[in-house]
Structures are given as structure tokens and as C-alpha cells.
Amino acid sequence: MCGIIGYIGKREAAPIMVEGLRKLEYRGYDSAGLAVLSGGRIAVRKCSGRIQDLQSHLAENTPSGVSGISHTRWATHGPATDNNAHPHTDHSGNIALVHNGVIENYQSLRDVLEAQDHVFHSDTDSEVLAHLIGYEYYKKTEPDTQERLLDAVRAALRWVKGTYGIAVLHAELPNVMIGARLGSPLVVGLGKGENFLASDVSAIVRHTRDAIYLNDYDLVAIGPNDFDVYSLDGGAAQFEVSVVDFSEEQAELTGYPHYMLKEIYEQPESVLNAMRGRLSIEESTAVLGGLNMTAQELRTIDRIVLTGCGTASHAAMVGEYLIESLARIPAEVEISSELRYRNLPTDRDTLMFALSQSGETIDTLAAMREGQRKGHRVLGICNNVASTIARESDGGVYMHAGPEIGVAATKSFTSQVTIMTLLALTLGRMNHLSASDGKTIIDELKAVPEKIRTILKQDAQIKKIAQKYARSKGMLFLGRQFNAPIAQEAALKMKEISYIYASGHPSAELKHGIIALVSPETPCVFIAPDDSVFEKNVSNIEEVKARRGPVIAITTEGKTELERICDDVIYIPKCPDYLSPLLTIIPLQLFSYHIAVELGCDVDKPRNLAKSVTVE
Numbered sequence: 294m295c296g297i298i299g300y301i302g303k304r305e306a307a308p309i310m311v312e313g314l315r316k317l318e319y320r321g322y323d324s325a326g327l328a329v330l331s332g333g334r335i336a337v338r339k340c341s342g343r344i345q346d347l348q349s350h351l352a353e354n355t356p357s358g359v360s361g362i363s364h365t366r367w368a369t370h371g372p373a374t375d376n377n378a379h380p381h382t383d384h385s386g387n388i389a390l391v392h393n394g395v396i397e398n399y400q401s402l403r404d405v406l407e408a409q410d411h412v413f414h415s416d417t418d419s420e421v422l423a424h425l426i427g428y429e430y431y432k433k434t435e436p437d438t439q440e441r442l443l444d445a446v447r448a449a450l451r452w453v454k455g456t457y458g459i460a461v462l463h464a465e466l467p468n469v470m471i472g473a474r475l476g477s478p479l480v481v482g483l484g485k486g487e488n489f490l491a492s493d494v495s496a497i498v499r500h501t502r503d504a505i506y507l508n509d510y511d512l513v514a515i516g517p518n519d520f521d522v523y524s525l526d527g528g529a530a531q532f533e534v535s536v537v538d539f540s541e542e543q544a545e546l547t548g549y550p551h552y553m554l555k556e557i558y559e560q561p562e563s564v565l566n567a568m569r570g571r572l573s574i575e576e577s578t579a580v581l582g583g584l585n586m587t588a589q590e591l592r593t594i595d596r597i598v599l600t601g602c603g604t605a606s607h608a609a610m611v612g613e614y615l616i617e618s619l620a621r622i623p624a625e626v627e628i629s630s631e632l633r634y635r636n637l638p639t640d641r642d643t644l645m646f647a648l649s650q651s652g653e654t655i656d657t658l659a660a661m662r663e664g665q666r667k668g669h670r671v672l673g674i675c676n677n678v679a680s681t682i683a684r685e686s687d688g689g690v691y692m693h694a695g696p697e698i699g700v701a702a703t704k705s706f707t708s709q710v711t712i713m714t715l716l717a718l719t720l721g722r723m724n725h726l727s728a729s730d731g732k733t734i735i736d737e738l739k740a741v742p743e744k745i746r747t748i749l750k751q752d753a754q755i756k757k758i759a760q761k762y763a764r765s766k767g768m769l770f771l772g773r774q775f776n777a778p779i780a781q782e783a784a785l786k787m788k789e790i791s792y793i794y795a796s797g798h799p800s801a802e803l804k805h806g807i808i809a810l811v812s813p814e815t816p817c818v819f820i821a822p823d824d825s826v827f828e829k830n831v832s833n834i835e836e837v838k839a840r841r842g843p844v845i846a847i848t849t850e851g852k853t854e855l856e857r858i859c860d861d862v863i864y865i866p867k868c869p870d871y872l873s874p875l876l877t878i879i880p881l882q883l884f885s886y887h888i889a890v891e892l893g894c895d896v897d898k899p900r901n902l903a904k905s906v907t908v909e
């Protein structure tokens with residue numbers, strides 16, 4: 294969480310940073326600020342609120358200068374106030390810092406510094422790091438040089454327990470900016486006569502496509518025309534210059550009112566991209582080269598552990614059903630934040646998958662590292678190809694979904710489920726699935742994008758239904774088998790963007806307690822496609838109706854009998870059970886979107902949230 298952008302070059306830094314911060318706002322939007330270096334002084338402007346608040350603040354007095362650092366905050370230590378906004382300066386006021394991450398031992402460090410008369414102006418852990426760098430810098434009396442600043446940053450970071458992506462400026466050193474990372478992403482953008490530091494390439498892709506994705510324990514010193522990458526313990530570090538593979542337009546709204554809606558509408562294409570080039574008609578299977586495993590190695594897998602957080606964990610749950618039913622391999626989902634601290638008994642032939650759109654979710658990363666420590670092969674399923682999980686995993690499958698900016702995950706979910714299907718098909722074809730079974734799965738999968746398009750055409754009708762239920766007290770989402778995870782995913786969407794309390798459950802769990810919540814003010818949404826448990830769902834719907842609970846059903850074309858017992862029905866095209874989650878989730882994404890819009894909620898930036906959760 295939190296977004297950083299730093300600029301050093303020939304142009305005015307402030308406008309470049311403000312425009313970059315807009316692209317990073319998905320990472321946090323509690324406060325924003327910048328520091329610009331000019332004439333031996335650092336001018337700081339910051340305020341609570343969003344980037345547009347910072348812009349209004351700057352309108353009166355924009356600092357002029359050709360290097361600067363900036364930040365958009367997701368609050369961890371201390372509320373969203375002006376003082377807690379970044380940048381923070383050190384005791385001397387000469388050193389400014391922006392920080393993404395958490396300094397876990399900040400209180401003890403602060404105590405030490407306060408004992409030495411350092412005065413703090415915020416509640417943040419980050420200000421402690423700014424002071425610590427200043428403390429290390431001014432311990433020495435050498436002339437101001439890049440090496441002295443680098444040494445101070447290095448020394449300060451050795452004190453720190455926690456995670457960081459930082460950018461640091463010194464008032465007397467106009468030609469250098471220092472960056473460092475541990476656990477929080479940081480990218481160097483290489484321009485012509487100018488260079489950048491950013492949490493994410495989306496902030497700099499307008500200016501350059503050449504980027505260096507720093508590794509943990511890397512330090513970097515950038516000037517307008519040069520850069521050096523070091524390791525925290527001294528000496529040069531290895532790096533690679535990559536070319537950013539998406540364009541600025543892909544991260545624009547292109548006429549949609551919200552990124553979430555745009556991303557919902559992109560799903561026919563993103564689902565296709567997840568399977569593109571990965572289906573072998575001749576072999577009736579999927580080909581996932583990125584797994585980096587031979588057929589022999591894949592055949593020895595006797596258990597699969599899937600891990601992720603939030604929406605990614607729901608995609609993993611669909612994966613569990615897919616792998617078990619199509620590949621007949623035991624699979625289980627472990628929430629990453631739990632898995633990282635568990636001592637799960639596994640054996641050598643257990644294969645792990647870490648699912649993460651951003652590839653930066655700290656709990657998923659930690660769970661992956663824990664799996665690797667135990668000697669397991671951990672494969673990543675990520676969208677962000679340059680992310681830490683993508684780079685540290687032992688192989689994996691990219692989603693190729695394009696940038697997902699809306700905080701509510703939509704297209705990444707369907708891409709992950711598509712990849713889970715490809716994986717189940719691959720493993721199934723190595724075990725008991727026949728060539729004709731494989732061919733059927735491929736044919737059905739290829740038909741999914743068009744079926745999603747058909748559902749999107751019902752948007753106006755879904756909007757009307759959403760408006761009807763927008764003022765509900767709470768909502769229950771119910772589904773079975775492949776659609777039990779969809780109930781959870783739909784409830785998460787509803788909660789996070791509309792703030793209506795919602796929960797998702799396997800339909801048959803209703804009578805074990807949940808049915809007590811059913812009332813005319815608490816509608817139930819049943820995900821009841823024409824599958825092996827359709828009749829069971831119908832019985833549960835009857836139970837809700839008998840208690841005067843409104844029911845909205847998502848079902849398959851032709852199942853018109855539901856119109857008799859449900860208040861509203863949304864139809865999806867016919868498809869096999871195992872592919873239904875790719876279709877049933879689409880109307881539910883639209884349903885929560887329209888409810889949030891109806892309630893006037895900030896759909897793309899829901900309160901208290903950030904897109905990528907890089908703190909524990």
C-alpha cells in the first residue's frame with residue numbers, strides 16, 4: 294500500500310509527480326504530498342485527502358524544482374491527517390523521505406532518537422526512518438556527497454525491522470535521489486536526461502518504458518543522467534532493464550465512468566487472453582510452459598495447495614473444485630495470512646500455487662516463501678509480470694489481463710479461474726481424462742468469452758434490479774459446489790464497494806443458522822445454474838420464500854420455473870457445471886457495481902481499502 298514517485302531531470306518535478314500519483318492512487322488515498330528540491334532547500338507540500346486535494350493545495354503555491362519525491366498514503370500508523378502525510382523530513386530538515394511499508398520497531402527507534410532531542414511531528418513509523426537517516430548522516434562531518442547519503446541510508450536501514458520501499462532526497466545534493474526496497478515494490482524508470490523511482494510502472498509509463506524492478510535489499514542512486522544499483526551490505530547488485538509491456542491507454546478509463554465497469558466489460562477479452570496460445574487441439578489438453586515442470590514431474594504430484602487472499606482465494610476455491618473433479622488430485626485452499634504461520638503437514642509431492650493479481654500481496658508472498666523454505670515448488674499465478682511473486686516463484690502462469698486499477702478485483706478473478714481450468718485440464722489429461730473429455734472442455738472453454746458478452750448485454754436489466762435492492766439492510770449470497778466460492782466472491786464485492794453487509798455461504802448451510810437473518814429487508818441472492826444441485830438450490834429458495842425473504846436468482850437460460858418463486862431472475866447461457874463460475878460471477882459484479890453507484894459510493898476507491906496490500 295502507499296504509492297511513491299520520485300523524479301530527477303530537467304523538467305518541473307511537481308506536475309510530473311502529481312500526474313504519476315494519480316496513477317498510484319489505487320495503492321492508497323488517505324493523504325498525499327510531495328517534496329521538491331530547489332536552491333539548497335526542500336519545499337514540502339502535503340495534506341490529508343486525495344490527490345485532487347493536494348492539487349488544490351498546490352494551486353496556491355507549487356514549489357519549483359527539477360527533482361522531487363511524492364507519496365499517496367494508505368494509513369497504517371496514525372490517522373489520515375496533514376502531519377501524518379508524507380514526505381517526512383529529518384531533524385535537520387535537509388533530508389526528505391517517502392516510505393511504503395511498515396517499520397515494526399519504530400517505537401523503540403523513536404525512543405532512542407527522542408532521547409537525543411529529535412522532535413517528531415507525526416505519529417508515523419516513516420518519520421522515524423527519516424530521522425534515522427539524518428542521524429546517521431550527521432554523525433559524520435565529511436562534505437555532502439552521494440556516498441555519504443548512501444552510507445547513511447544503508448546504516449539506517451540496518452536498524453530497521455519491517456518492510457520498505459523508499460525515496461530519499463538531500464537539500465545539498467541536487468543531483469541524486471536514493472531509493473531502497475525490502476518487501477515493498479520499487480521500480481527505477483530510465484528516461485533521457487531524467488530518471489524516476491516509482492512503486493509501480495503505471496506511474497511512469499507515460500515517460501519511459503525502460504524499467505529496473507529492484508530486488509529486496511537493493512539500493513539505488515539515481516541522477517538525471519545516471520544510476521547505480523547497490524546491495525544493502527555494500528557493493529554493486531545485479532539488475533536487468535526490462536521493457537514495460539503495457540501502454541498508458543490500457544490504464545485509462547477510455548470513456549467508462551469507472552475502472553471497475555471498464556474491467557468488468559474487458560472480461561471477454563481478458564478470459565481469452567488467459568487461454569490464448571495455451572490450448573492444444575491435437576493433444577486435447579492445455580499447454581502451460583511456464584510451470585517449468587516436465588510431464589513426469591507433473592504426474593508425480595499427489596496434492597495441490599492453493600493460496601491467496603481475498604478474491605484470489607475465492608478463485609483458488611473454484612480451482613479446488615476444478616482440480617478435484619477434472620484431475621482427481623486432492624487440492625485445498627489455504628488463506629495466505631494463515632498459511633504463512635501454520636505448520637501444514639505436506640510431503641515432497643505437494644505442489645503449491647500462489648494466486649495474486651498484483652503479485653505483491655505480502656501475506657501471499659510470505660506464504661510462498663514459507664512453502665519454498667519447506668522445499669516445495671511454488672508456482673505463481675499473477676497478472677503483474679514484474680511483481681515479486683512472479684519473480685520469486687519457481688514458475689507459473691501469467692494472467693495477461695492488462696492493468697486492473699479498480700480496487701475491487703473483477704477481471705483478475707475470471708482470469709485466475711480460467712487458468713485454474715487450464716491447470717485442471719492439463720493434470721486431468723495426464724491422469725484419467727480421455728481425449729474426447731479434453732476436447733469437450735476445450736470447446737466449452739473457447740465458447741466462454743462470447744457467453745460473457747451475452748451476459749454483459751443484460752447490464753440495463755441488472756442495473757434496474759440493483760436499484761430495487763440498493764437500500765437493503767444486508768444481503769446473503771448462496772451457491773453450491775462450483776458456485777459456493779462465487780457466493781463468497783459476490784458478497785465480498787458487495788461489501789467492499791457498497792458497504793452493505795453481505796456474506797456468502799454454501800446454500801445448504803442456510804438452515805444451520807444463517808436463515809435467522811432472512812427477512813423482507815435482507816434479500817438472498819441464489820446462484821443456481823442448471824447443474825447437478827439445481828433442485829437442491831430450489832428447495833433452499835423455497836425455504837427463504839416461506840420466510841418472506843426476497844430472492845434474486847442467477848440461473849441458466851431455460852430454467853424459467855424460477856420466475857414463479859423468485860422475485861427477480863438473471864439468466865446466463867448454458868454451460869457445463871465446471872465452467873459456470875466464469876459466467877455466474879459476471880451479473881454479480883454488475884449487480885454490486887450498480888448498487889454502489891446508486892448509493893453514491895466511490896466505486897474505484899472504496900473507503901479504508903487499497904488495491905495491493907503490501908503490509909501485514
Ligand code: M6R
Pocket residue numbers: 602603604605648649650651652653654657700701702703785786789904905906
Ligand atoms: O493482488 P492480489 O490478488 O494478491 O490481492 C488480493 C486481495 O487483496 C484482493 O483480491 C482483494 O480482496 C480485492 N480488493 C477484492 O476485490
